[in-house]
Amino acid sequence: MTELEAGRAGTLAPVRGGAALGRYRDILIALIAFAVLASLPLFTGSKALLDFVIRCSAYGLFATSLNLLVGYTGLTSFGHGMFFGLGAYSFGLIMQKLGVPIPVAFVATLAITAVIAAVIGAICVRLKEIYFAFVTLAFQMLIHSTILSWASFTGGDQGLRGGIPRPAFLGINLANHVHLYIASCALLILGLLAMRQIAQSPFGYTLRMIRDNAARASFLGIDVWRTKLTVFVLAAVFASMGGMVMALFVSGAYPEFAYWTISGEGIFINMLGGVSTFLGPMVGTVLLLLLNDTVTRFTEYHGIVLGVVILFFALGLRKGLLDFVAEWFVQRRDAGEGR
Amino acid sequence: MTRTRTPGISRRSTLALMGAGAMSVAAPWVARAQAKTIKIGMPTILSGRVAQLGTSSRNAVMLEVEKVNAAGGLAGRQIEMVIRDSKGQPQEAARVARELVNTDGCELLLDGEASSGSFAVHEVARDLGVLCIHTCSEASSLTADPKQHIPNAFRCVRQGIHDSIVGGSYAAAIAKTKGLKKWATCSPDYAYGRDTTGEFTLYLKRFAPDVEIISESWPKLFQPDYTEVVTKILQAKPQALYSCLWGGDLTSYIDQANIYAMFSQMEVFAVNMADYTALTVVKNLPKGIHSGNRYIKTFPTTPENAAWGDAYKAKYNEYPTNWSWQNATAVMFLAEAAKKANSADGKKIAEALKGLTIKCPFGADGTVTMRGDDHTLVGYAIGWGTTIPQEPYVPEVKAGDWKTIFELEAEWKKSKGYT
Numbered sequence: 001m002t003e004l005e006a007g008r009a010g011t012l013a014p015v016r017g018g019a020a021l022g023r024y025r026d027i028l029i030a031l032i033a034f035a036v037l038a039s040l041p042l043f044t045g046s047k048a049l050l051d052f053v054i055r056c057s058a059y060g061l062f063a064t065s066l067n068l069l070v071g072y073t074g075l076t077s078f079g080h081g082m083f084f085g086l087g088a089y090s091f092g093l094i095m096q097k098l099g100v101p102i103p104v105a106f107v108a109t110l111a112i113t114a115v116i117a118a119v120i121g122a123i124c125v126r127l128k129e130i131y132f133a134f135v136t137l138a139f140q141m142l143i144h145s146t147i148l149s150w151a152s153f154t155g156g157d158q159g160l161r162g163g164i165p166r167p168a169f170l171g172i173n174l175a176n177h178v179h180l181y182i183a184s185c186a187l188l189i190l191g192l193l194a195m196r197q198i199a200q201s202p203f204g205y206t207l208r209m210i211r212d213n214a215a216r217a218s219f220l221g222i223d224v225w226r227t228k229l230t231v232f233v234l235a236a237v238f239a240s241m242g243g244m245v246m247a248l249f250v251s252g253a254y255p256e257f258a259y260w261t262i263s264g265e266g267i268f269i270n271m272l273g274g275v276s277t278f279l280g281p282m283v284g285t286v287l288l289l290l291l292n293d294t295v296t297r298f299t300e301y302h303g304i305v306l307g308v309v310i311l312f313f314a315l316g317l318r319k320g321l322l323d324f325v326a327e328w329f330v331q332r333r334d335a336g337e338g339r
Numbered sequence: 340m341t342r343t344r345t346p347g348i349s350r351r352s353t354l355a356l357m358g359a360g361a362m363s364v365a366a367p368w369v370a371r372a373q374a375k376t377i378k379i380g381m382p383t384i385l386s387g388r389v390a391q392l393g394t395s396s397r398n399a400v401m402l403e404v405e406k407v408n409a410a411g412g413l414a415g416r417q418i419e420m421v422i423r424d425s426k427g428q429p430q431e432a433a434r435v436a437r438e439l440v441n442t443d444g445c446e447l448l449l450d451g452e453a454s455s456g457s458f459a460v461h462e463v464a465r466d467l468g469v470l471c472i473h474t475c476s477e478a479s480s481l482t483a484d485p486k487q488h489i490p491n492a493f494r495c496v497r498q499g500i501h502d503s504i505v506g507g508s509y510a511a512a513i514a515k516t517k518g519l520k521k522w523a524t525c526s527p528d529y530a531y532g533r534d535t536t537g538e539f540t541l542y543l544k545r546f547a548p549d550v551e552i553i554s555e556s557w558p559k560l561f562q563p564d565y566t567e568v569v570t571k572i573l574q575a576k577p578q579a580l581y582s583c584l585w586g587g588d589l590t591s592y593i594d595q596a597n598i599y600a601m602f603s604q605m606e607v608f609a610v611n612m613a614d615y616t617a618l619t620v621v622k623n624l625p626k627g628i629h630s631g632n633r634y635i636k637t638f639p640t641t642p643e644n645a646a647w648g649d650a651y652k653a654k655y656n657e658y659p660t661n662w663s664w665q666n667a668t669a670v671m672f673l674a675e676a677a678k679k680a681n682s683a684d685g686k687k688i689a690e691a692l693k694g695l696t697i698k699c700p701f702g703a704d705g706t707v708t709m710r711g712d713d714h715t716l717v718g719y720a721i722g723w724g725t726t727i728p729q730e731p732y733v734p735e736v737k738a739g740d741w742k743t744i745f746e747l748e749a750e751w752k753k754s755k756g757y758t
Contacts, residue, residue: 048437048441051434051441148530159455161484163465250430293438296426297423300385302386302424303386
């Protein structure tokens with residue numbers, strides 16, 4: 001806590017109370033969302049729907065973590081996919097080579113990602129805008145090339161083969177489709193809740209201040225570099241959670257997970273869903289996967305359809321879907337009050 | 340009130356007629372419902388840089404499925420193909436494969452994926468237990484590595500190791516007669532390029548021990564400009580060059596190397612040259628490039644093979660590719676195995692496929708075999724020849740010897756720790 005914050009702590013008490021209330025509301029929403037998702041297998045036998053939600057969990061965690069950088073901090077990373085790939089590979093390799101219980105591999109993967117992200121972030125977050133974007137992209141290509149050329153360890157361009165072993169733990173058997181589904185939902189909800197807390201905390205508001213005016217934040221005594229580095233590492237950790245869900249889903253890890261196209265999809269998801277609302281990327285994920293899954297059923301020219309959709313969002317709405325809806329509500333409310 | 344019979348057709352006979360009419364219209368439908376169609380799912384690459392992989396595979400599958408359906412289908416059930424694009428992304432390939440089985444009700448899978456995608460689909464097959472025939476992935480480890488082995492997956496594809504053994508022995512014979520001692524290699528920088536080149540030089544040196552590799556180039560996959568690679572090779576002044584570049588990479592390499600008159604200065608061995616996708620695209624195909632056969636309708640030199648190539652060309656207005664014959668062979672295997680098992684059930688077909696030998700236009704001796712112990716295709720036509728700039732492009736192909744292939748393959752498996 002800075003001196004400034006300490007001085008204002010007394011006057012901030014009612015605000016803190018409001019924040020606590022907000023937190024309880026978030027937890028309640030998270031619990032309800034989890035209950036709804038977890039009870040889904042009771043109502044439907046559709047494995048495709050469960051697969052869809054598992055993929056939504058992987059991409060949703062990834063895209064929302066990217067939004068911590070893009071939307072909240074103003075750091076447009078073009079290389080965020082490297083942490084998605086890193087999560088998938090670390091988890092897969094640990095499970096294949098060491099045969100430890102899944103929770104151990106899970107925590108170890110988060111730790112490995114955090115260390116690597118701290119090193120990469122320490123170099124990247126000194127840079128701004130296009131320079132930041134391109135250096136993150138360069139690191140992504142470095143990691144992708146390493147995966148390709150270190151074939152004896154990573155399996156090269158053929159990926160981690162032979163399946164990822166999924167021994168049961170605490171009565172949870174991730175080789176079972178429904179168990180995997182519930183575990184993915186739990187990870188998604190926990191991840192989203194944690195990211196929501198980060199976004200709504202004083203730290204989260206510091207991020208917004210840095211985004212809006214880094215010089216001002218610096219003059220207020222905030223260590224901008226350290227704050228950016230912290231959020232870079234946090235975002236990487238959540239992205240690697242997404243990567244682990246994907247690795248479990250496909251029972252393998254492939255170099256494509258660490259390729260720039262994954263980062264591109266993350267940015268596209270954020271554009272679709274919107275970056276100024278917390279759940280924007282989640283909405284974007286559902287939209288993109290729905291579009292992808294339906295369009296590829298009917299045509300191999302899905303690129304044209306997706307291109308038209310991008311144009312519609314970029315030129316028509318000029319913002320993501322959830323941003324558009326949120327603004328529309330605000331305008332309606334304001335108009336109502338004006339009357 | 341007395342009932343009078345009105346002239347004309349009575350109500351009863353009208354009903355009877357209507358019933359008979361309905362029966363005659365419905366009969367084929369009822370019959371068809373009894374012989375329920377069997378859906379076969381196929382994830383493959385239909386968009387992007389290697390879309391030709393998917394389209395030429397799809398064409399060949401449809402060509403063969405029509406024949407099977409006309410002959411009564413798979414154990415009496417008509418085949419319905421459900422073919423979807425995976426964009427060459429393994430996670431999409433896995434997703435599409437799962438969806439094909441879980442949602443679309445496909446009972447069998449043909450996996451038209453390359454490289455990493457095929458391993459992703461392999462995991463889906465392991466998970467769901469559905470019969471899966473890989474039809475495009477040439478990576479030897481997919482079936483050679485016992486860790487990959489599952490009872491319900493087969494591979495109906497040529498293999499890198501087979502090509503290298505045949506190529507190595509063919510090139511060594513020429514090296515000995517022409518005294519080619521100094522060799523260079525130029526192959527794409529990824530697993531396929533590195534592995535295939537390594538295996539080729541291994542067997543080349545084994546058959547011709549005084550061969551020496553004096554220069555190695557590893558251009559990136561899909562590299563647009565090969566100037567520096569070409570000049571590097573020319574400066575090294577080798578007597579022969581080996582390359583496993585393929586498709587668009589190979590054609591742009593040849594077009595660019597032609598400017599430097601490379602092909603008149605050394606013997607060139609390009610394993611992937613003899614495929615219509617490369618042969619028909621190169622602007623000035625040099626005479627005398629040595630190549631392995633991918634698909635060429637003049638090898639094997641049988642009327643069945645020529646007829647198949649012509650039928651494909653007549654239907655799709657282009658020549659088949661290497662992937663085409665492999666996919667066609669997979670459908671032939673399915674049909675024969677279903678006949679043998681007298682069932683379209685995946686498990687029974689899998690049992691029947693083990694060690695099954697079928698008549699096939701692409702067989703070295705008119706037949707091909709699905710080897711029982713590692714579920715992979717053997718006995719297909721494999722050989723090397725030299726190019727001429729016009730049809731038939733590779734007039735004479737020297738066939739490889741399967742006895743040698745089996746011996747050296749067994750040795751190779753042992754050296755890799757697979758057996």
